[in-house]
Amino acid sequence: MKPIPAANPRNRFSSSLVEYFDDLPGPEVELSLYEDHTKQVLAENDSPDLGFRYSINPYRGCFHGCAYCLAGDTSILMADGSTKQLADVKAGEEVIGTASVEGRRQFVPSLVMDRWATARRAYRVRLDSGTELVASGDHRFLTPEGWRYVIAPGRNTRARLHLRERDSCLGPGTSRLKARGLFKSAPRDVSRSIAGGVASVETLGTILPLFDISTQTGDFVANGVVSHNCYARPTHEYLSFGAGTDFERKIVLKPQVAALLREAFEKKSWQGELIMLSGNTDCYQPLENEYRLTRGILEVCAEYRNPVHIITKSALIERDIDVLQRLNAEASVGVSISIPFWNVETARKLEPFVTTPQRRMKTVERLASAGIAVTVNIAPLILGLADRDVPSILEAAAAAGARGASLIPLRLPGAVKDVFTERLQAGFPLAAEKVLRRTREMRGGKLYDSRFGARMGGEGQMFKAVELLFHQTCARLGLNRAEGHRQERTNTFRRPTDAHGQLRLF
Structure with a gap:
């Protein structure tokens, strides 16, 4: 990655400011990776809308470096x-x-x-x-x-x-x-x-x-x-960085996440609850190819027989099929591959940097062939644009060996609303107003409903019709059957012994 001249605005949370004379570009800076030494790696969720309590996020930051200036x-x-x-x-x-x-x-x-x-x-x-x-x-x-x-x-x-x-x-x-x-x-x-x-x-x-x-x-x-x-850069200030070139060249990751997770598992308070990867970001984003932090997490979970569920859009997960099989033999592991569209052109406009839906379905097939419990996540469901894709996605998922599927309607909290609306209007100018109207109908007249119990669901005739179509198609294809759609167990957790079979004293 090419270096760029340093330039950052005043950080709202800092008392100092670095400026360069005569408005000349600052010294060139290259990509820097920062170690996050957070001791608590397990993030706890208290939302009743989510089916997990604990999650891990091994990466923070982005080096795409978009600048809207x-x-x-x-x-x-x-x-x-x-x-x-x-x-x-x-x-x-x-x-x-x-x-x-x-x-x-x-x-x-x-x-x-x-x-x-x-x-x-x-x-x-x-x-x-x-x-x-x-x-x-x-x-x-x-x-x-x-x-x-x-x-x-x-x-x-x-x-x-x-x-x-x-x-x-x-x-x-x-x-x-x-x-x-x-x-x-x-x-x-x-x-x-x-x-x-x-x-x-x-x-x-x-x-x-x-x-x-x-x-x-x-x-x-x-x-x-x-x-x-630009809407994202100011958030980098919460990490004591600048919103300018710091956002593009100062990336935070947790290199000791596996060791810290092992320490957390050794605490008596840990009972082997399900861990979600990840709560915020895709744990198989490009940096994972080099740093292998997600793989390290999975290896620790396999050692302690702690159940895991992974949500991703990346084919990179295929690299870790071996450790997923090992974990699955001792505890349980589930994978959800997100596929909200089946039409390639539609997907390219709203997910320009993600593999095609068909390539993701190939990942479903390879995971299923390896004995991994894999499901397809139709999320987000965008009414007026992708609801017609629901049967095609489910039919392809069943043919690929998926055990189940889920349906989560579009959520537009905070700045996500503006980003989605902009991309929607750019890619689908004729359908944009219809999509936004359908979304409001699904959210009680608003684009987003943040209330617990409402934000992950929907209402209105259109959503209920698509939801019914989803359930009927799943039933016809044999998806989500209780005997085939195994839930992760939480009673398999064991702390390993040493080479002589001796349990740890502390």
């Missing part, structure tokens, strides 16, 4: 109709963003939650209206067809939706930003505001200091164009 002199439309340079915008101020009002995207005031700087390779976007924007390649602008990145990654122009010549960019345009308060007379409907068509996108051939803000609505107006913000 603009040049510091970009004009930002403030809530009072004035403009301010992006570099001067501060947390707590109000800008203009967009939100869905009665099914239509409209301009609304939006509170700035955070602002930060970074240094990225810069590109110039020219519109036929004369507007110019300098942004990173990962920045996104709103078009009538949805959000579009500035460029495609590398030479793969099909990897993600990006700006092309003659694409229209939505926004009030720069002419309305030249006079204070003039924006107040502009149309409130975003779809009626065209800032201009894309004339060209070109690289500036250099790395520049760039800025971004995080807002309540997830977007803002930059040089008259509706612009997407």
Whole structure:
């Protein structure tokens, strides 16, 4: 991975700030991995909606390094109709963003939650209206067809939706930003505001200091164009890191997770409860290929005969079939492979960096052939988009040897709502409103219901019909039968003895 210039904003939880003179890029930094020496590796869950009490997360952080940033002199439309340079915008101020009002995207005031700087390779976007924007390649602008990145990654122009010549960019345009308060007379409907068509996108051939803000609505107006913000970077500050390049190059993992788990198993209070891998992140994400932390966890569980259940989308789990078989012989192990879609094109738009549904089903087949209790998790169920795939997924799962299946409707807590809506509108502009309407029907009029007992289920005629179809298809295919869909046992836990058969004194 190539090094990048260091650039971080002030951490809200730190009293110090590092700045570099004359706005020049800071020293280059490479990927750094940090050891998390947390003694308590077992996270305890108290939600009645989840079928487990304990989970382990061996990895924290992401090195994909997406940066949705603009040049510091970009004009930002403030809530009072004035403009301010992006570099001067501060947390707590109000800008203009967009939100869905009665099914239509409209301009609304939006509170700035955070602002930060970074240094990225810069590109110039020219519109036929004369507007110019300098942004990173990962920045996104709103078009009538949805959000579009500035460029495609590398030479793969099909990897993600990006700006092309003659694409229209939505926004009030720069002419309305030249006079204070003039924006107040502009149309409130975003779809009626065209800032201009894309004339060209070109690289500036250099790395520049760039800025971004995080807002309540997830977007803002930059040089008259509706612009997407970044939502994830500020969370890195909870780890005492910065939200800029620290987010991209400082990754936290738990290298001693296996040893710490062994210590936890030695405590008298541990009774051999089921452990879930993982509670938050996929335990078979790419770093696992090198660090093998998940495999280490499984080896300890096999040694102590502690039951485990794994949820993943990755084919990397096939590497550990040997230890899964060993664990299954002494205790029990279950694997759930998440397959929410069967149509490849649909999956690619909403899960662009995950293996195809058909490849994941091959993993189901290989696990089943190895004697592992494997199920298919149709999650999230997206009404209006993927409900038609339910019978196909279940039929393929039964043919692959899956013992059962589960159905979990779409959940959109917090910032997930904005991310999902943006990707949905970009990939399925014609179906987006129908999907969001179906989701609200399923959630009692809202996109998410956080109440215990409600967030993992659904309501409404459409959801009940799909749920009935799911259960009837499972019954027809023999999935979820009590004798074949074995539940993990919790009475197999044993602390191992030493080579002479002597139990540990302490």
